[in-house]
Amino acid sequence: MNFRIAYIIARDEWRYWLRSRLSVAALVAASILIVAALISTITQVQTERTTRENFQAEAINTFESQPARHPHRMIHYGHYVFRTPAPLSVIDLGVDAAAGTVMFLEGHRQNSAVFTPNYSSANAGQLAELSPAFAYQVLTPLLLIILGFASISRERESATETLLYSISVAPLELWMGKIIALSGAALMSLLPLSLGLGLAISAGEHAGVAAYMLSGYALYLLTWVFIITAVSSSCQASSTALTLLLAGWIFFCIVISPVASGIASTGGAYEGKVVSDIAVQQALRGSGDGHNEADPAFDQFKMQLLQQYNVESIESLPINIRGMISKNAEEKQTQILNRFSDRRMEAARTQSRIVYWFGLLSPALALKNFSMNVAGTSLSEYQRFQHQAENVRFDFVQRLNNLHAEQLSYSDDINRSKDHQSEQRTRISPVHWKMLQPVAHHEDNEQERVSESLPHFIMLFFWCVFGAIWSVTRATRGAANAA
Amino acid sequence: MTKSLVTASKLCVERGNRRVLDNISFTINKGDIFALLGGNGAGKSTTLLTFLGFVKPSSGEAIINGIKVEEDIQAARGQIAYLPESANLYAHLSAYENIEYFLSLAQISRSSQEISLSLDDVKLAPKMRIEPLSSYSKGMRQKVAIALAMLRRSPLLLLDEPTSGLDPVAIDEFNTILKALADAGTTIFMVTHDVYGACEIAKRVGLLQQGKMASVFEAVGETKISAEAVHQAFRQSQPS
Numbered sequence: 001m002n003f004r005i006a007y008i009i010a011r012d013e014w015r016y017w018l019r020s021r022l023s024v025a026a027l028v029a030a031s032i033l034i035v036a037a038l039i040s041t042i043t044q045v046q047t048e049r050t051t052r053e054n055f056q057a058e059a060i061n062t063f064e065s066q067p068a069r070h071p072h073r074m075i076h077y078g079h080y081v082f083r084t085p086a087p088l089s090v091i092d093l094g095v096d097a098a099a100g101t102v103m104f105l106e107g108h109r110q111n112s113a114v115f116t117p118n119y120s121s122a123n124a125g126q127l128a129e130l131s132p133a134f135a136y137q138v139l140t141p142l143l144l145i146i147l148g149f150a151s152i153s154r155e156r157e158s159a160t161e162t163l164l165y166s167i168s169v170a171p172l173e174l175w176m177g178k179i180i181a182l183s184g185a186a187l188m189s190l191l192p193l194s195l196g197l198g199l200a201i202s203a204g205e206h207a208g209v210a211a212y213m214l215s216g217y218a219l220y221l222l223t224w225v226f227i228i229t230a231v232s233s234s235c236q237a238s239s240t241a242l243t244l245l246l247a248g249w250i251f252f253c254i255v256i257s258p259v260a261s262g263i264a265s266t267g268g269a270y271e272g273k274v275v276s277d278i279a280v281q282q283a284l285r286g287s288g289d290g291h292n293e294a295d296p297a298f299d300q301f302k303m304q305l306l307q308q309y310n311v312e313s314i315e316s317l318p319i320n321i322r323g324m325i326s327k328n329a330e331e332k333q334t335q336i337l338n339r340f341s342d343r344r345m346e347a348a349r350t351q352s353r354i355v356y357w358f359g360l361l362s363p364a365l366a367l368k369n370f371s372m373n374v375a376g377t378s379l380s381e382y383q384r385f386q387h388q389a390e391n392v393r394f395d396f397v398q399r400l401n402n403l404h405a406e407q408l409s410y411s412d413d414i415n416r417s418k419d420h421q422s423e424q425r426t427r428i429s430p431v432h433w434k435m436l437q438p439v440a441h442h443e444d445n446e447q448e449r450v451s452e453s454l455p456h457f458i459m460l461f462f463w464c465v466f467g468a469i470w471s472v473t474r475a476t477r478g479a480a481n482a483a
Numbered sequence: 484m485t486k487s488l489v490t491a492s493k494l495c496v497e498r499g500n501r502r503v504l505d506n507i508s509f510t511i512n513k514g515d516i517f518a519l520l521g522g523n524g525a526g527k528s529t530t531l532l533t534f535l536g537f538v539k540p541s542s543g544e545a546i547i548n549g550i551k552v553e554e555d556i557q558a559a560r561g562q563i564a565y566l567p568e569s570a571n572l573y574a575h576l577s578a579y580e581n582i583e584y585f586l587s588l589a590q591i592s593r594s595s596q597e598i599s600l601s602l603d604d605v606k607l608a609p610k611m612r613i614e615p616l617s618s619y620s621k622g623m624r625q626k627v628a629i630a631l632a633m634l635r636r637s638p639l640l641l642l643d644e645p646t647s648g649l650d651p652v653a654i655d656e657f658n659t660i661l662k663a664l665a666d667a668g669t670t671i672f673m674v675t676h677d678v679y680g681a682c683e684i685a686k687r688v689g690l691l692q693q694g695k696m697a698s699v700f701e702a703v704g705e706t707k708i709s710a711e712a713v714h715q716a717f718r719q720s721q722p723s
Contacts, residue, residue: 019575159567166565167589168557
């Protein structure tokens, strides 16, 4: 193959596009759309990040600045944790819009994440969340189709294909020329993505992860380049090529994703929140009331404590039995809550796995799964947030239970509603409230994100290889059609 | 002594169960114009495509300047300038740009002066040369294609129905250019429906009938081939 000839053909293809009103209009429209998507998403994410970080700081400050109180009141006073947007969410918002952003943490409960009050007020639906990921996954292939659907069929229709072959241009050189031209357009379309990734790096994302994301998008667009040239090589008429490619685009980019979600919801169905909450309440009922040290559910635990401290009565214990009971109850309840929570998460992961396999039917879906996982806006990342929030909850609740057990005397505790001085003594200093653990940042789990996205990247790679083989096969067979 | 540039030797081409070319043989001498006539489906274009290497013969040989096409397609194509029937070239490019583009792909270097001279030779109006071909008539596009072929300086020019769709004036202009090319030593092999045009310029005319060479007419000296005789043979060759 003579690459100089391929380059000359590619250069002419660009010249053709620049002289075609349709191509220029498509290039301009797509550029505006991608840049607009990037700017709007960056603005949205930065606003969300600032808002949530401010809320988070305020929540911590509010908790820590509480006056002297009974530690168990602080357990019920609770704390808010906010899910801050990942740096790469400027590219892919992922499940951010559908998953809650703030979680209220308190004792004895695992609350669902909900949305911040100002989150949805300006949200006008799906189009209002036009992200660069959406633009690249759905709209850029359309641009490439508009540019490339006639790349080879046009030569056939105008008989220039035979003319080219008659002057010793090889079919593979013609094919390579078209591939270079269309890949150039795809590469240029990735410039705004690179800017977005640069911004994500400046916000703390690892450069390697950003480059990995870029390579995934490049593979996807290259797959489309191959598919487009393969179809264009196969068709005698450009109109047929356009029809087939648009049908393929609708199938890959529009149809498969909701079909996959629908099948995943059916195939990996799990009980809704109401059913789940009833089941949780039933399970918790047997675990005892941690507010009542006389609850028979804790008899064995009390016996253990008495034996451990070698005393006859709970009044003689060097620690406050109420705090210990509360701690023990929290541990048992958390085990039960985690069991249900893990079940729900596993069911959600099962659905994700079903959707994952649908990536075999659509490179757009493979890229969507890849992009969300790398960006840290996937279901996995959301579940990590839930786990971290639960760790924060359990940690501060048990720290407060320890304070309850160690700092408060049992006699003051049981008399606090009858005796003012006892009540005052059960209020412990606010200095203890500085106990909250932070939720880990997205930037710190790049290894998990890369490993979770790797199967999707491999799927994209195979799509690209398949596209290349198909395209080159059609291109060489197409030479026979030229005559 | 004249030497043959093109040789078809017992050429057979089959498509499916149908024999499209059936044992045809002919030669074309250097600098001659050979016109292949025949009805629709007689095998004219297939003969051209076989010499271009786009169609593989089931038996026999197509030879250009001593090169067997089947053995070395690229070398054989290097001897040919080809004008397909619908030689639209590139509608978005001007005459200059089309010629420059094709020459660069053929890896042939020609100065802009040479290109202008070539366009002068085919009498393409200078003001049109920078206009995109989308604004050209078919005759004008043919002129550009001929200019390109001239610039390639290929020994053999293959033409597929070159005058179809041209008006009489354009046909006359086109034939004049072809004669000038032949006089300059270019061998021309054309397939056409135009009996009178072919007889006007061709040294020899072959008549294909259902894939077989039914008859060959030859001009003797300055006497042109009798169009009436060819026309009569053509009519007789058509299935009733």
